[in-house]
Amino acid sequence: MRKSTIVGTGSYAPEKVLTNEDIAKMVDTSDEWIQTRTGVKERRVISKDEATSDIATKAAIRALESARINPSELNLIIVATATPDFFFPSTACIVQHNIGAKNAAAFDLEAACSGFLYSLAIGNSFISAGLYNNILIIGAETFYNFLDWEDRTTCVLFGDGAGAAVLRPTTAENCVIGTYLGADGSGKDNIKLPAGGSRLPASQETVNQKLHYVKMRGKETFKIAVRAMGDAVLTVLEQSKISPDEIDWLIPHQANIRIIRAVANRVSLPMEKVIVNIDRYGNTSAASIPIALDEAVRDERIKEGDIIAMVAFGAGMTWAASVIRW
Template sequence: MIYAEIVATGGCVPERVVPNDFFNYLVDDADTWIASRTGIRERRFASPKESTSDLATAAARSALARANMEPGELDCIIVGTSTPDMYLPATACMVQKNIGAKNAVAFDMNAVCSGFIFGVETADNFIRSGKYRRVMVIGADTYSKILDFDDKGTCPLFGDGASAVILGATEEKRGILQSMIFSDGGGWELIQVPSSGSRCPVTAETIAAHDNTFKMSGKQVFVFATDVIPRIIEQVTTRAGVSVGDLDYIIPHQANVRIIDFISKKTGLGKERFLLNLDRYGNTAAASVGLALDENLRNGTLKPGQLVLIMGFGGGLSWGGALIRL
């Protein structure tokens, strides 16, 4: 049987650090207000000349370097993003050109903050089928480009970044042991950019109304997240034939520490088993899970043989998880 193992990971965040007090114009003592509600202390914003493909390219090069792999060895590049460089062509094709992966098919996938997880499942299926042997999955977003900086309920939450993982075929039982992804279109209106496509094209009027910026129904999304996360933990582990207690670590989408606190209490899993970095990066959308995975592999927290569950949730509505034996 063929499995998809992690060959290498990479990550990239912009240089510009934006502390909570940047938002003092919205609320008094923004640092205390934001940190107490979200756990976020700072985030990174891309420069005006820096795009999603730039961050994705840097993450991809980092992963290739750690794998000691030539770009031409890649069979496929999947970029999960909801902030592409432009409507067309695919951001993945720009990354393909930038890194010189001339033999790789490249395409984008938009599952909003679940994009990395959706990409991992897709790559796993490609590899298990024997179609491809080496697939790079990238999660990359620059939400600072689409935020409404007059909306204190959303703009302090997000940061920019990119993460990459190279998955390779192996006959040993390690890597991705089980994965599951889900969608519920009944909740699509909860997370959206109203004026951004053919449904409501961008005009001077929609710009004036800020309809070309990110909108989220925060309370309803919190209820959604705290419902689906425990379910995906239980579903993935059960299908894989392991118990929740067997998990060494969980890497969740880095959205809000209150969500993690709730899940920890609901599942009985100690908070120390959830690997977080949202205090330093905020919600980096599709990049968040991969950034935490890369960071904890590099710092030695994650070790060979450990059992790790990665999970995401976001617009669509969408959610999913993947169980990995390192």
């Protein structure tokens, strides 16, 4: 079986910064509450003329530049997003057109915050199977328009952004070592955007009831996230025959600093080995891991040969983990 490796990364976050103080002018909250309970100080939000495909395209172009790959060489584009431009066409097709990747198949993948690691597992499998050589995987989200800016329990958490990576086959040891995916649909109501789909089509009533915005059971989600993310890292490490003390970097989904600390604790990793940027971006869902990965690669925290574990958790419920030797 062929192995795959990440040969380039890129990310993009919209320019507009929304601080906790800005949100405290909109709902009954405070910078102190948000920082203590979530770790978020500020997040980026899209402008009126930006959609998910726009920021995904910018991240994709940066990843292709760093991989030194021409868009026409791409065989497949996967965009992981829970906030696509449209139900259809897929955001991946729009990105394919924007970057001129004429020879690539393209599809969206919806696994909420776990979407990037689901995409990594799928891309890795296509390469292992010998079907494709150059795969672009993107996590991109614009939650701004799907949040109820009068609901302090959700609007303080999320942010917008995009991150991308290019996968290629390799014969070297620096490769994707293991991937692990999981889901439990019995938790489907814990995080949800209730209306607009076939279950509850858009109507005046759904708009009046604000059912086109994210609804979340925070406490339940928190508990399940800590358990599922801890289990997922330990499972992928065991499957990959890597012990926790071999990990150089853990890149967890950036949902809440308290969840991140609990997961690090479960894997017995000091926080110095955990990549955290939730303070600057909030929870960017499928984009959070590729943004954190790209930043750590570009500022050279991640070095060749490092063992990187990544773990995510999201609506569905879904979870995913992977181990890479960089």
